[in-house]
Amino acid sequence: xxxxxxxxxxxxxxxxxxxxxxxxxxxxxxxxxxxxxxxxxxxxxxxxxxxxxxxxxxxxxxxxxxxxxxxxxxxxxxxxxxxxxxxxxxxxxxxxxxxxxxxxxxxxxxxxxxxxxxxxxxxxxxxxxxxxxxxx
Numbered sequence: 001x002x003x004x005x006x007x008x009x010x011x012x013x014x015x016x017x018x019x020x021x022x023x024x025x026x027x028x029x030x031x032x033x034x035x036x037x038x039x040x041x042x043x044x045x046x047x048x049x050x051x052x053x054x055x056x057x058x059x060x061x062x063x064x065x066x067x068x069x070x071x072x073x074x075x076x077x078x079x080x081x082x083x084x085x086x087x088x089x090x091x092x093x094x095x096x097x098x099x100x101x102x103x104x105x106x107x108x109x110x111x112x113x114x115x116x117x118x119x120x121x122x123x124x125x126x127x128x129x130x131x132x133x134x135x136x
Contacts, residue, residue, distance in 0.1 A: 002134035005065040007037040009073050010052060014041040015098050018090050021123040022047065022069070025130070032134065035061055067133035069126065072104030077117060088129050089117045 006022035008015040019041040026034035026047030034047035037058070043049060053061060058076075062068060062083045070076045072091035080087040089112070091104035112119035118133075120126050 001031060001033050002066040003033045003035065003064050004067050004069065004130060004134065005035050005061050006069045007053070007058065007071070007076060008039045008041065009071050009076060010039060011071070011092070011099070012040055013092065013098050015039060015071060015092055016041045017096055017098065017123055018069070018071070019044055021126055025127065037061070067130055069130060072108040074107065077111070081116065086133070087117045088120055088126070088133060090120045090123060090126065
């Protein structure tokens, strides 16, 4: 069974779009163990979940994961890269009221172009990216 971690950080803006995708993915893929750190978004129903994780807990969850889907925060991305995984990043989008500006979108595009992360151009592409990551 593959373990998938989805983390949205401690940002006060809800990242409901990513949490909704993770909750639906956990429902549709019971063959995967999905852990969702949902922050200020509405709690998911499916999979394991926690509103917040301290840094040590996050490190443990990253170490247990076969794939990690995250927001576009540099510290989270660095922690995931240190574990040997390539993060699948969904940047927070101010058009969805997930952040105050588009800096995560610009940052994720730049580091994706450099091969540091896999960028998801929205939650629609996540199923394919996650299934590909856990099949390797």
